[in-house]
Amino acid sequence: LLDGGALVTSHEWGYASGQLAGREPIAFQRARVMGGCSAHNGCVVAVGCPEDYDRWAALTGDGRWSSVSVRPALTRALERMRVRTYGEDEVGPFHGACLAAAAFLGVPRADDLDDLDGGVGFGTESVNIEAGVRFNASFAYVDPARDGDNLTILDRAICDRLRQTDTGVEVTVQRDGEEVRIEAGRIVLAAGAYGTPAILERSGVGDPALLRSAGIEPLVDLPGVGRNLHDHPLAEVEFAGSARLRSLLSESAAVRFTPEEQTLGKLRSSRASGPYDLHVFPVAANEHSLLAGRVALAVAAMEPLSRGSLHVTGPDPEAAPRIDHGYLTDDGGADLAVIEEGIEWARELAAAEPLRELIGREITPSLDRRVSAYHAHYFHPVGTCAMGDMAAALAVCDGEGRVFGLDGVYVADCSLMPVVPRANTNLPAVLVGEVIADALLA
Numbered sequence: 461l462l463d464g465g466a467l468v469t470s471h472e473w474g475y476a477s478g479q480l481a482g483r484e485p486i487a488f489q490r491a492r493v494m495g496g497c498s499a500h501n502g503c504v505v506a507v508g509c510p511e512d513y514d515r516w517a518a519l520t521g522d523g524r525w526s527s528v529s530v531r532p533a534l535t536r537a538l539e540r541m542r543v544r545t546y547g548e549d550e551v552g553p554f555h556g557a558c559l560a561a562a563a564f565l566g567v568p569r570a571d572d573l574d575d576l577d578g579g580v581g582f583g584t585e586s587v588n589i590e591a592g593v594r595f596n597a598s599f600a601y602v603d604p605a606r607d608g609d610n611l612t613i614l615d616r617a618i619c620d621r622l623r624q625t626d627t628g629v630e631v632t633v634q635r636d637g638e639e640v641r642i643e644a645g646r647i648v649l650a651a652g653a654y655g656t657p658a659i660l661e662r663s664g665v666g667d668p669a670l671l672r673s674a675g676i677e678p679l680v681d682l683p684g685v686g687r688n689l690h691d692h693p694l695a696e697v698e699f700a701g702s703a704r705l706r707s708l709l710s711e712s713a714a715v716r717f718t719p720e721e722q723t724l725g726k727l728r729s730s731r732a733s734g735p736y737d738l739h740v741f742p743v744a745a746n747e748h749s750l751l752a753g754r755v756a757l758a759v760a761a762m763e764p765l766s767r768g769s770l771h772v773t774g775p776d777p778e779a780a781p782r783i784d785h786g787y788l789t790d791d792g793g794a795d796l797a798v799i800e801e802g803i804e805w806a807r808e809l810a811a812a813e814p815l816r817e818l819i820g821r822e823i824t825p826s827l828d829r830r831v832s833a834y835h836a837h838y839f840h841p842v843g844t845c846a847m848g849d850m851a852a853a854l855a856v857c858d859g860e861g862r863v864f865g866l867d868g869v870y871v872a873d874c875s876l877m878p879v880v881p882r883a884n885t886n887l888p889a890v891l892v893g894e895v896i897a898d899a900l901l902a
């Protein structure tokens with residue numbers, strides 16, 4: 461888990477889509493470890509653009525989420541996560557060729573993924589990697605508090621459900637086959653976009669009809685729980701690589717840190733509503749990575765319109781929820797059209813000098829099939845306990861993260877985001893934590 465240079469395959473909840481028509485099931489990776497997915501992710505740091513946060517402020521009617529208000533919390537989050545941007549001298553041979561190819565195509569150089577005001581461009585990534593080590597959220601936020609007398613960590617525990625009491629909230633946790641009960645005046649759920657709605661549903665909070673069909677007694681009618689699930693759909697254009705690329709990569713890896721991802725392009729499709737709506741990022745992975753040795757240009761639609769849902773199938777906290785992301789199902793097919801524009805650009809990049817010789821021929825396995833038959837995702841699920849105006853049909857929480865209809869229950873993770881930002885979601889998740897912590901301490 462410590463090597464920040466590649467994606468990890470261990471510490472998994474093991475979620476997946478189940479059978480899908482005309483294609484393989486889609487795996488939905490989630491880390492089961494302290495620090496959550498920040499402990500096994502790609503360490504790419506992006507923050508999105510001002511429009512992303514201004515939209516959250518408009519949807520909640522809460523000015524704390526505006527792009528102006530979130531800036532101090534964003535600065536703290538970037539500092540705590542030790543974010544930095546790769547310098548020119550750190551760029552490996554494959555990503556150096558990608559930078560040169562993007563320049564050849566006339567795309568502006570922009571090493572500004574961690575800048576809210578950044579725009580279209582191709583450049584080096586910002587990362588939370590220090591001396592090759594993935595600097596996860598637990599290192600950043602739990603370790604400094606470990607020696608205090610106000611922190612107790614219950615490891616190997618699974619949060620089952622919660623119950624409102626006269627004085628606050630009682631949480632039931634399963635640990636080594638035993639039930640542990642914890643009482644508190646207020647609690648904060650941070651089990652992620654799949655885990656947090658599942659805990660609420662097991663507690664009888666959600667759509668009453670769905671809860672009854674799962675054998676759970678409905679207590680709070682909140683139909684938005686588990687709905688509005690979305691993520692950035694992604695498709696890879698795969699390449700064979702070349703003998704020259706393999707030898708350059710192994711020479712580089714022998715003498716210095718050579719991560720599989722180091723560069724990224726923010727691009728604008730014909731359907732973009734803001735500064736950009738596409739990420740295109742090259743990957744040259746090793747065999748042991750989750751990406752299994754692929755050489756690829758990955759294309760992700762960053763303003764997705766498609767929505768899905770996640771619901772528990774019963775009261776057992778170990779049972780996987782039913783996850784239907786609804787990728788590429790938006791009326792009008794905008795998400796697919798944006799990806800197809802990105803794929804076209806990725807092929808131009810691959811054909812540009814000096815990348816052409818290095819990357820080899822295209823071997824996308826499903827070249828002759830539609831993107832819907834082979835697309836993946838960017839690992840960025842959000843929105844399943846969305847904050848919003850109380851009158852909004854699917855809002856679950858207010859702008860302070862407080863769950864409607866309960867006292868003292870808050871949410872602080874990606875499930876709270878009403879709309880996914882045009883960014884990889886780790887740093888935005890940390891930002892959500894910072895903003896909700898401010899609200900709770902005020």
Ligand SMILES: Cc1cc2nc3c(=O)[nH]c(=O)nc-3n(C[C@H](O)[C@H](O)[C@H](O)COP(=O)(O)OP(=O)(O)OC[C@H]3O[C@@H](n4cnc5c(N)ncnc54)[C@H](O)[C@@H]3O)c2cc1C
Pocket residue numbers: 467489490491492493494495496497498500501502503504505506617618619620650651652653655656659750777838839840841872873874875883884885886887889
């Ligand atoms: C393979 C992969 C690569 C990624 N790469 C990047 C990247 O490069 N850059 C980026 O910005 N983002 C990336 N992401 C996304 C990013 O890591 C997530 O958006 C972010 O970690 C979400 O934070 P969270 O707090 O909402 O939830 P999570 O990170 O999912 O954390 C939730 C935590 O709660 C725990 N939990 C869940 N249910 C329960 C329960 N019932 N009881 C007890 N504990 C529970 C989980 O085990 C986990 O520790 C990646 C994600 C994955 C999976």
